[in-house]
Amino acid sequence: MAGDPIEGQVLVLAAAKASVTPERLPELVDRAQTLLGPALERYRREYERLHAGDDLEVFLAEWGHWDELGDDLDLSERERSAVRRAHEEQLLRIGRRTDREAAFESALEIREPVCIGTSSDRGDGPNH
Template identity: 75%
Template sequence: MTEPGDPIEGQILLLTAAKASVPPERLPNLVDRAQTLLAPRRERYRREFERVFADDDHEAFLVAWGHWDDLGEELELTERETAAVRRAHEEQVRRIGRRQDREEEFETAFEIREPVLIAR
């Protein structure tokens, strides 16, 4: 499981790093940087985007395509780094979907929107 304040499980980070063109030791730092940017915006996300999941540790939102590109620019990430962080969020929300028996619902949503997961 994740540590308090960590949005992405370690196993998901390993899986994502294996698929991404980002060194595995770099990905946790990139995810942490994104979380630092996202956490103070939680209320804004609640107002502006559809929240598809919430528990004591996380909230998952669906945002418009390109949202992660904007976040990546703001964080000064490369395209590969941005893609890796986006993929980590997507894989974590997929895992949540499997656990909640909502995998098909989330897969359909990912066809038109991107997920953002914010730790509480």
């Protein structure tokens, strides 16, 4: 599905907040996942994992991490902001579901979340 691992409602909310069309954000998130999926093992080694689900892992990276990823993906400032916001909103949604929203909000004050899909049907790495 377009926009995985970010949920559809989260994509709509993030697109509205970042002034990016709802049709464009899933494509941008997919581009980010193309870069992030093969780096999953590196994220597991180098970053704190805040959440692990059946098809998604969320890591906390240093502030400015999305600026670097945006450069790698050749995203405009608005596109970069939209993708970062989608990852933030996904983390907050997970926090609401797990009664950890306050802790996740505190973490977002100093670090940036990176959501990486782990579904076995993604086909983006040697084990997938």
